[in-house]
Each structure stands twice: as structure tokens, then as C-alpha cells.
Amino acid sequence: MGKQLFRYSEDNKAKFLESDNITFNDGSVVTPEEIWDYLTVEGPVKYPGTYEINLSQGNRDSRDETLPTSLKTHYLSLTFSARMEKAKKNGKTIAFIQGGQAVDPYTAADTIALRPFLVGQWYHGREHGNDIYKSVLRRKQSKETAFHDMSFEACQTGGYEHVQVGDLPIDVVAPYTVLRCSDVSYGVEAHRHGPNKDVKLINVDFPMRHQADKPWAIEYFARNLKKLVKTLDEARGKKTTEDDLWRAIRLHNEGRRLGTELADLWWSTDIPPTNSDDRNSLVALANLDMHGDVQASLSVLKEAKKIIAERVKNGVKGHAVTDNPKRLFILGSCVGINESRSEDAGAIVVGKDDQWSHCTSLVEEEGDPYYNLAKATLEYPYEQSIEKRAQWTIEQIRKSRADGVIFIHNWGCNTQAAVSRPIVDFIKRETGIPTYIHERDLHGLRDEQEQNRVNAFIEML
Amino acid sequence: MTISGNYFAGVDVGSLAAKSVILKDGEIFATGLVQSGVNSVESGLNALNLALETAGLKKEDLTYIVGTGYGRVSAPYANKAVTEITCHAKGTNYLHPTVRTIIDMGGQDCKAIRIDPDGAVVDFAMNDKCAAGTGRFLEVMAGVFKVKLEDLGSIALSATDTVPMSSTCTVFAESETISLVARGEKPENILNGIHHSIANRIAGLFSRVGIESDVFFSGGVAKNSGMKTAIEQALKVSIVKPEIDPQLIGALGAAVIARNFAKKEGLWV
Ligand code: SF4
Numbered sequence: 001m002g003k004q005l006f007r008y009s010e011d012n013k014a015k016f017l018e019s020d021n022i023t024f025n026d027g028s029v030v031t032p033e034e035i036w037d038y039l040t041v042e043g044p045v046k047y048p049g050t051y052e053i054n055l056s057q058g059n060r061d062s063r064d065e066t067l068p069t070s071l072k073t074h075y076l077s078l079t080f081s082a083r084m085e086k087a088k089k090n091g092k093t094i095a096f097i098q099g100g101q102a103v104d105p106y107t108a109a110d111t112i113a114l115r116p117f118l119v120g121q122w123y124h125g126r127e128h129g130n131d132i133y134k135s136v137l138r139r140k141q142s143k144e145t146a147f148h149d150m151s152f153e154a155c156q157t158g159g160y161e162h163v164q165v166g167d168l169p170i171d172v173v174a175p176y177t178v179l180r181c182s183d184v185s186y187g188v189e190a191h192r193h194g195p196n197k198d199v200k201l202i203n204v205d206f207p208m209r210h211q212a213d214k215p216w217a218i219e220y221f222a223r224n225l226k227k228l229v230k231t232l233d234e235a236r237g238k239k240t241t242e243d244d245l246w247r248a249i250r251l252h253n254e255g256r257r258l259g260t261e262l263a264d265l266w267w268s269t270d271i272p273p274t275n276s277d278d279r280n281s282l283v284a285l286a287n288l289d290m291h292g293d294v295q296a297s298l299s300v301l302k303e304a305k306k307i308i309a310e311r312v313k314n315g316v317k318g319h320a321v322t323d324n325p326k327r328l329f330i331l332g333s334c335v336g337i338n339e340s341r342s343e344d345a346g347a348i349v350v351g352k353d354d355q356w357s358h359c360t361s362l363v364e365e366e367g368d369p370y371y372n373l374a375k376a377t378l379e380y381p382y383e384q385s386i387e388k389r390a391q392w393t394i395e396q397i398r399k400s401r402a403d404g405v406i407f408i409h410n411w412g413c414n415t416q417a418a419v420s421r422p423i424v425d426f427i428k429r430e431t432g433i434p435t436y437i438h439e440r441d442l443h444g445l446r447d448e449q450e451q452n453r454v455n456a457f458i459e460m461l
Numbered sequence: 462m463t464i465s466g467n468y469f470a471g472v473d474v475g476s477l478a479a480k481s482v483i484l485k486d487g488e489i490f491a492t493g494l495v496q497s498g499v500n501s502v503e504s505g506l507n508a509l510n511l512a513l514e515t516a517g518l519k520k521e522d523l524t525y526i527v528g529t530g531y532g533r534v535s536a537p538y539a540n541k542a543v544t545e546i547t548c549h550a551k552g553t554n555y556l557h558p559t560v561r562t563i564i565d566m567g568g569q570d571c572k573a574i575r576i577d578p579d580g581a582v583v584d585f586a587m588n589d590k591c592a593a594g595t596g597r598f599l600e601v602m603a604g605v606f607k608v609k610l611e612d613l614g615s616i617a618l619s620a621t622d623t624v625p626m627s628s629t630c631t632v633f634a635e636s637e638t639i640s641l642v643a644r645g646e647k648p649e650n651i652l653n654g655i656h657h658s659i660a661n662r663i664a665g666l667f668s669r670v671g672i673e674s675d676v677f678f679s680g681g682v683a684k685n686s687g688m689k690t691a692i693e694q695a696l697k698v699s700i701v702k703p704e705i706d707p708q709l710i711g712a713l714g715a716a717v718i719a720r721n722f723a724k725k726e727g728l729w730v
Pocket of ligand 1: 172181333335
């Protein structure tokens with residue numbers, strides 16, 4: 001049976017062409033015409049899988065085509081692999097990162113910082129013409145390599161295996177050994193003992209939790225950040241100045257401010273102005289690291305904020321949002337629920353804690369930039385004690401008017417697994433909101449069982 | 462034959478069995494239970510057809526059908542799909558309105574469900590990553606002892622002792638059982654230990670959601686008397702005696718929900 005593919009409708013083209021350009025780090029610009037062409041001609045040929053209408057992938061037969069920024073984030077995802085190849089050819093330094101950090105120091109050192117998910121996206125985007133089935137097989141193959149090179153017990157292995165095999169030109173492995181992430185230690189050890197030691201490793205040591213009020217801890221971490229920048233400088237053969245770091249901090253603060261304003265606008269109305277997927281892909285732009293190009297993320301984010309404000313003013317409801325959906329707040333690292341399937345079951349995702357935590361943490365713009373950055377990082381609400389993290393989460397839950405909370409963590413994500421129970425218990429006790437904990441099994445191979453539990457929770461709400 | 466009344470069906474396709482219940486207005490009219498095959502659409506239809514045949518009805522006579530269980534996502538014959546957690550709650554409430562806590566043990570998972578007086582779920586927990594505490598686990602153990610699955614419970618109840626079973630995984634438990642047999646432990650005492658170890662794992666689920674009387678045991682494993690006794694001991698409760706085959710509770714709940722949907726959508730007044 002032939003695959004059913006989604007197509008962008010020509011009906012929305014004229015309106016889309018009136019929308020803004022995307023401006024990239026290197027100053028280049030793509031126009032809405034070029035984006036439209038790519039999404040309707042080149043994209044479906046190169047990446048038919050992302051156009052496939054497939055229940056388990058949560059695809060719909062139509063997306064929110066009247067939301068131009070939704071098309072633009074799709075464009076940025078589809079062009080990601082090619083853009084990384086081009087950046088590399090133009091001599092850009094690329095770092096593999098992990099640990100949930102903000103990427104200000106990498107931006108300052110003119111380095112593209114890629115999390116495991118993006119490293120995988122780069123690798124898999126190199127091959128064209130795959131349907132979903134073939135893409136999944138290919139990803140499983142990468143996993144097998146990771147089991148061999150790294151560990152069966154780590155969850156987000158994507159990245160290290162490509163560094164080991166040497167099939168992606170990553171210049172430096174530069175994670176934060178933050179406590180939230182137990183995978184970092186697997187990756188760092190695998191790299192230390194692996195075959196591709198030419199790729200430099202810098203381990204940014206994040207002091208133990210609950211030290212944000214201790215000057216020694218801030219100073220210690222600031223020194224680590226300096227070491228990180230020095231390593232990136234060695235990789236690219238150029239020095240990063242304090243001014244560079246200030247510029248990066250201001251740029252990222254702008255993203256963080258826009259992101260929080262956008263989320264506040266979204267939360268300010270009872271009618272969800274976008275569906276869950278669009279909400280998350282727009283709010284996620286705030287950290288400017290989602291598409292390997294901080295300026296491109298910023299330009300889409302600016303436009304998104306204008307559009308959301310307009311939608312809120314006019315009471316526009318997001319595409320495929322049901323009437324009076326049950327509002328879910330999702331907790332935990334690196335995973336989320338299948339948003340469109342959960343919408344079909346009558347819910348909407350109104351927030352997540354993970355990356356949102358550092359989106360809400362602005363870096364002070366006066367003083368010592370390394371110290372300020374270290375201080376802001378140590379203050380991430382997500383990295384605090386269970387009680388502090390839960391209290392901050394409750395604030396977000398209240399602001400977003402969530403009806404229910406799901407804590408989802410990967411199998412093998414040891415810290416999140418350990419804190420999930422006390423955190424949801426605290427939230428339940430303080431707010432009375434129903435909560436549910438779900439452990440995603442090894443690499444998410446049991447979609448159906450997971451959705452069954454999520455749907456039961458939605459029905460319960 | 463003239464068909465009078467309104468008929469609502471629930472079809473529950475699980476990993477081991479497919480079940481169906483037809484309600485006539487408010488009463489249970491017919492049921493069907495078949496083994497699940499690899500094709501879940503076919504399994505569901507077989508169970509539904511069996512109930513239709515017993516009732517002397519055609520599919521067109523049904524006002525509304527709700528599908529549940531793992532096969533619910535591919536149930537083209539159903540008007541709506543609802544998870545089996547909600548269905549077990551509704552089905553139990555329909556038969557036993559005083560029940561507030563349900564243990565559901567099916568072929569591939571085990572659930573602890575708390576409900577309110579209307580049969581709405583207020584909390585639930587499920588075993589996430591292990592076959593222990595499921596029908597599949599007991600099936601493996603029946604295979605080890607070469608006895609019929611339905612005889613496991615009564616064999617366990619004839620035990621004079623309880624041999625503790627420490628493995629948390631079906632595969633390890635199988636080899637632990639084999640080594641216990643080799644050490645000369647009596648099969649009934651080992652089986653008793655197995656039932657108690659499963660019951661202890663189920664008790665663990667209740668540490669998350671709590672227990673309130675009355676307590677009901679649904680699902681295919683609820684037919685195992687040894688399991689029922691072990692759970693009663695582990696949870697220090699007595700379990701309400703089921704009015705129908707406890708394996709049909711999910712399908713019954715789906716039929717009750719079908720009736721509610723039909724009412725809501727103006728198909729039944
Ligand atoms: S899921 Fe947990 S352990 Fe895995 S990469 Fe994310 S934070 Fe790290």
C-alpha cells in the first residue's frame with residue numbers, strides 16, 4: 001500500500017509569502033518564497049518520512065499551515081543536516097554537548113553546540129528518500145553501534161557513537177557533568193577509552209547541586225567555563241574575548257526574554273492559540289540552540305511572538321486543539337509524550353520543565369561575565385533540591401493552569417528516575433493536582449503501552 | 462425475530478484473550494470470550510461475533526460499540542476507543558458500586574486502580590517494565606511445572622510451606638524455579654512462593670495509590686484462586702466475590718461506556 005503523504009496546501013501560500021525572512025548566523029537570508037519551495041518541492045523528495053501520515057509518529061493530515069513559524073521550524077529541521085555540512089565546509093567549529101546547559105559560552109566562541117538529538121538529526125539527515133520505517137531502522141542501527149561503543153544502559157547515546165566511528169566531523173566533545181544527566185558519564189568514559197581520541201574532550205565540571213549560594217562554587221564553575229572557552233578557542237584557532245561573551249549573553253538573554261514572554265502570552269488565554277507541538281517548538285526556540293543557528297532561531301522566535309500576540313488578541317484556537325482540552329504539564333529530561341496522539345485523546349501540553357528552567361534564568365549583564373554565567377547556571381530551578389525544584393514547578397503549573405502533571409523519564413536516566421516520585425508527591429500534596437509517573441522503556445520501543453497509560457491518565461482527568 | 466431494545470457492546474482485546482459484552486438497555490445480554498490471535502482486529506471481531514451469535518443479533522442491531530484493551534487502536538468496528546483502565550473502573554462499578562479499589566491482572570500487565578462512587582478513576586499505577594505479576598508470568602511457570610494454567614492456583618493452595626522467590630524477572634524466576642526443584646523443594650510450595658511473590662509486587666503498586674475498601678480483583682488472572690488468596694494476605698483485605706467472569710469486566714465497562722456515549726450523542730434516549 002502506498003504511503004499517504006502530507007502536502008502543504010496552496011491555499012495558504014499567499015499569506016505565508018507575506019511573512020518574515022529568516023536571517024542566519026553568517027548573515028545570509030532565506031525568503032518565504034524559498035522556504036515554501038523547499039517545503040513543497042525539495043523537502044518531500046529528500047525527507048518523505050517527515051511528510052508521512054502515521055499514527056505512531058503523531059503525524060496529522062494537516063499541520064497548522066496558517067502559522068508561518070510552524071512551517072519555518074519545519075524548514076529549519078529539514079535543512080539542518082545540509083546546513084551543518086555547509087557550516088563545517090566554511091570552517092565553523094562544532095561541539096557535541098550534553099547536560100542541559102544554556103549555550104552562551106559556545107556562541108561566544110563562535111561554535112555550534114549540538115545536543116545528542118541534533119547530532120542524530122545531522123547524521124540521519126544525510127540520507128535522503130527514507131520513509132518512516134527506513135528512518136527508524138537506521139536509528140536502531142545507530143543504537144546498536146552505541147550499545148557496542150558506549151553502553152546498553154545509557155539512554156541518550158546519540159552523538160558519542162558518531163564521534164567514535166568518526167562519521168561526523170565533530171571538533172570537540174564538551175558536555176557538562178551536571179547531575180541531572182547520568183548519560184554524560186557513560187559518554188565521557190566511552191570517549192576516553194574509545195578509538196577516536198583525536199576529538200578533544202573537555203568535561204565542564206558542574207559543582208554538586210544546592211551550591212548556588214556559595215561563592216566558591218560559583219567561582220569554581222566560572223573557572224570551568226573559562227577552560228571550556230579556552231578549549232573551544234584551541235579547536236578553532238582564535239581567541240574569545242570577554243566582549244564576545246557579553247555579546248553572547250545579551251543575545252541569549254534576548255532569546256530567553258522573548259521565550260518567557262511568548263509562553264506568558266500563550267498561558268494568558270483560555271483558548272490555546274497553538275497546538276502542543278507548535279507551542280513546544282516555538283518556546284524551545286528561546287534557548288536559541290535548537291537548530292544549530294542562534295540567529296535563525298532568534299528571527300523565527302521574534303516573529304512567533306508577534307503572531308501569538310495577534311492570535312491571543314483575536315481568540316484564535318490552534319490547529320487540531322479540541323474544545324476544553326485537559327491541560328498537561330510534563331516533567332522530566334529529554335523526553336515528552338506523543339503530543340498529537342494525546343491531543344486526539346482530549347488533552348493539550350501546556351508546559352515542560354526541563355529546558356524551560358534555564359529559559360527562565362537570565363544572566364546578569366554587568367560585572368564578570370564568567371561569574372554571572374556560572375551563577376545563573378547554578379541557579380537553574382531544575383538543578384535545585386527536590387523541594388526547591390518542586391516549588392518552582394508548582395509556580396509553572398499554576399501559571400499554565402495545568403489540570404494534570406506527567407513526569408516522564410527515560411529508562412536509564414538515573415537522576416530523574418530517583419527524583420520523580422518525591423517531586424510529584426510534593427506537587428500532589430501542595431496542589432491536589434493528579435500526577436502520573438511514566439518510565440519510558442528502553443529507547444521508546446513500546447509506544448502503544450506508553451500511550452495507553454497517558455490516555456488513561458487523560459481519561460481520568 | 463424482531464429486535465426490541467437498545468444494544469450496546471464493549472470489546473476488550475487483550476494480549477491473551479479477546480472479550481465482548483452486549484448490554485440490552487441496562488442489563489448484560491450476552492458475552493463472548495476467545496483467545497487472541499496475532500491479528501487484533503480479527504480477535505476483537507471473533508469475540509464480538511460470538512456474543513452476537515449468543516444474543517441472536519446482527520452487528521447492525523448494536524447502537525454503539527466501544528473498543529478497549531491493547532487492540533483498541535485497531536478496532537474499525539468500534540465507534541470509540543477507551544483505555545482498559547477506565548473500562549475496568551466502569552465495569553466494576555456497574556456490578557459492585559461499593560468497590561473503591563481494583564486489582565486488574567491481565568496477560569501482559571497489572572494495574573492498581575482507585576475509583577470514586579461513580580466509577581471514575583481517581584488514581585492508578587501499573588507495572589512498567591516487568592512481566593512479573595502478569596498472566597504471561599504464570600503461563601511461563603505453568604510451563605516449567607508442566608501443569609495447566611488454570612490448575613496453578615489450586616496447586617499453590619495445597620502447599621504446606623512457602624518457598625520464597627527472589628527474582629524480579631520472569632527469565633530469572635524461571636531458572637530460580639528450576640534450581641529450587643533440583644534442590645528438592647515441593648512444586649506446590651514453590652508455586653505458593655511464586656503466587657506470594659507476585660502478590661508482594663502488586664502490593665508495591667498500592668504503596669503508590671493506596672487502598673480503600675471494598676476491593677475487587679478483575680482480569681484473567683483473577684480466576685486463579687491461589688492468586689486471590691495470596692493478594693488478600695499481602696494486602697490484608699478480603700476481595701469481593703465477582704458476579705460474572707472477572708475476565709469480562711473490561712468489556713463490560715466498555716459496554717457501559719458505549720451506553721453513556723450513545724446517550725450523550727442522542728442515539729439513545
Ligand atoms: S534522559 Fe537523562 S540520562 Fe539520558 S541524556 Fe537526558 S538527562 Fe541524560
